Amino acid sequence: MNAKHRELISLTLVLILLVLAAASSQRWYHRFDLTDDRRYTISTPTREAIEGVQDVVTVRYFVSSRLDQLSPIPGQIHDLLREYAAVGGGRIQVERLDPTASETAQRARQLGMLPQQIQVVEESQASVATVFSGIQLIYRDEQEIIPVIFEPEDVEYRVTTAIRRLTGGQQQTVGVLFGTDGLRLDSSHRTMQQVLSEGYRVRPLERGESIPPTVDFLFLVGGADLTDRDVLPLDRFLVEGGSMMAAIDGVEIDLDAQLDPQPLSDDHPVLSWLEHHGARIEPRLVLDSRHHSIPVQDVAGERVFHTSEPYPHWIELHHSTVNPNHPLTARFPGLDLFWASPLTLIPGLDREAIPLIHTSADSWLLSRNFATDPQNAQASRTIADERDGRYLVAGEISGVFRPYYEYPDPTEQPGRLLVIADGDFTSDLMGYTDSYYNADFLLNTADWLANEPELMAVRTRSQRDLRLDPGSDSAAIRMHAAWIQLVNIALLPIAVAAAGLLVHIRRRRRTDWRADS
Structure with a gap:
């Protein structure tokens, strides 16, 4: 067999292998x-x-x-x-x-x-x-x-x-109930409606109506205008094993009345109901050194100026202050709260309370003068009632919930209640601060309440809080800044001068050695 035949056989074998490899790759x-x-x-x-x-x-x-x-x-x-x-x-x-x-x-x-x-x-x-x-x-x-x-x-x-x-997976239904007048999915909460509609049927609910059996889980947003008659169906839904997110304000802010603060009374129906089930929301405001700016309008004569003022009422929550072991916050996308209140969890005999999200260590509380006017917000720290820092603003309560109201034949089943001490984070205010990770958090919450861990895993796999985290300890931040200044202003010039002196000495010695030689 000559060389030409061997090359032809080799080429044929290679082509056969390529065809087989292409076929097997399917x-x-x-x-x-x-x-x-x-x-x-x-x-x-x-x-x-x-x-x-x-x-x-x-x-x-x-x-x-x-x-x-x-x-x-x-x-x-x-x-x-x-x-x-x-x-x-x-x-x-x-x-x-x-x-x-x-x-x-x-x-x-x-x-x-x-x-x-x-x-x-x-x-x-x-x-x-x-x-x-x-x-x-x-x-x-x-x-x-x-x-x-x-x-x-x-x-x-x-x-x-x-x-x-498409392939037969039944789409679950989320019921949405607004407990504050003036809130609607098609006006104040269009972003929330859009993101929830991506994976779920969204059904608006009326106050006081029984929760339909077609509703798989519930979003309760705001509670200032809820009565005992309105809260009773919510109580029954939770007691009978329902899953619910309650985003409730301790202090209601009137956006149409120059940010007028209206604290809820301690015996307000929705606050009393939540405390019975292990979540106490105080009618106070928590402010944080990690915050956004708020757009303001200044008028000088006939001229109008649009500026932004630092506003510690609009707080930023980073991955460093959340519970890393909970599926809802393990891959935390970030969250911004607007006029949040402090939350306290109260464990019960048959229920578990899990803290989820805290503010930073540089936070403070306002109980009377809420300083919601952007012009006075920066001075709020001087009138703070408490400066303890790291206030809880979100947590989970799960287990068997005992009825708050009396109704016939309650069927007690394990349920889940996610409490967030702010209702405004769900609204289209997130557009003012580009806080669209709030929408991610809402959809993650829906997946969690719907018992869809697979969908939640898909959604959160690429989520990361990419914002710069200033850290939780302001003293440590100042110490780091001092070290950076010391290195750049003193140590680096000294090191450069020392290196130059060493080079000069070596050259001088080399010159002297040559002269001696």
Whole structure:
């Protein structure tokens, strides 16, 4: 056999091996994800959801080519969708469509895709581009639409949730009850309605009505205008094993009356009911040195100035002050509270109380003069009633709850109550401070109350509190700052001078040695 025949046989064998490898890769494969947060690696809950697919799920990603040229985000989203197809082994088919063509754009709009306008600067010229970035999922005769998707971190949660709904996973219902006049999902709480609608049916509830059996868990926001008649159905829901988040203000702030503070009485129906079940919210305000600024308007003659004033009533809560062992706060995205009150948990015989979130060590309390006027807020520390720091503002109570009211045949079952001593954090105020991690926290809370640990794991895997944490000890901060100043002002110049002197001495010795030689 000559060399030419050997080369031909070798080439044929290599081609056969490549064909076999390509064929086997449809069944056996391995992909490497080198990103820090493994963003392109499908999580175990998602793999389990894909394994439950009995037919083919078609995933169509509508993305404008213009957006693809301007941002790497569409490529990241498409890579993750391709990972779904790779894991699905034929059960997930991914298509990418460009709505630039008029027919495709019309089709996208008919499906409910929402075009977004983004500002583009090219060659020193600013313009506005209208782009699409949405996903359609089709399974048999059903479909789910994700009208807008711009965050790669949200893709897995939203797509996996849609797949679960399409393939037979029953969508749970969250009941939302507002206990303060003037609050509505379609006006003051549009962000909360939007994020909850991503994974759940949202049902507004009326005060005083019995909680329908179709409601799986409950959000109670505000309580200033609740009566005993309104609280009784909430008590029965909790006693009979319900799960509930109660976001209640100890001091109600009237946004329409120049931030007029209205503390609730100690015997207010909602505060008395919560204390009976192990959560005491005090009608005081907790302020923190970690805080946001509030937009204010100054008028000087005929001129109006818009500025921002530091406002310690709007407190920032970081990962360093939360319970790291609780599933709700283990991967804490961050949380901002607006006019929060101190919370005390009271353990009971058949219930467990778990503290979840504290303020920083540099916090203080106001009991009478609440200093809500932004012009006077900075002086609030001087009139503080307490300066102990680290006040509890959120906690969980779980176990058997005893009825607060008398009603026939109560069926006591273990329930769960998450108490947050502020109702305003759920509102659209989060837009004033870019506190959209409040929305993440609300959806994490919904997953936790709904007993959906798989969805919660998918959602929180990429969540991190990326804000700079100033630390919990102001004295330690000052000590670190002093050390930094010492190093930069004194030690570094001394080290440079010493190094220069050492070099000079070595050169001088070398010169003397040569002269002697």
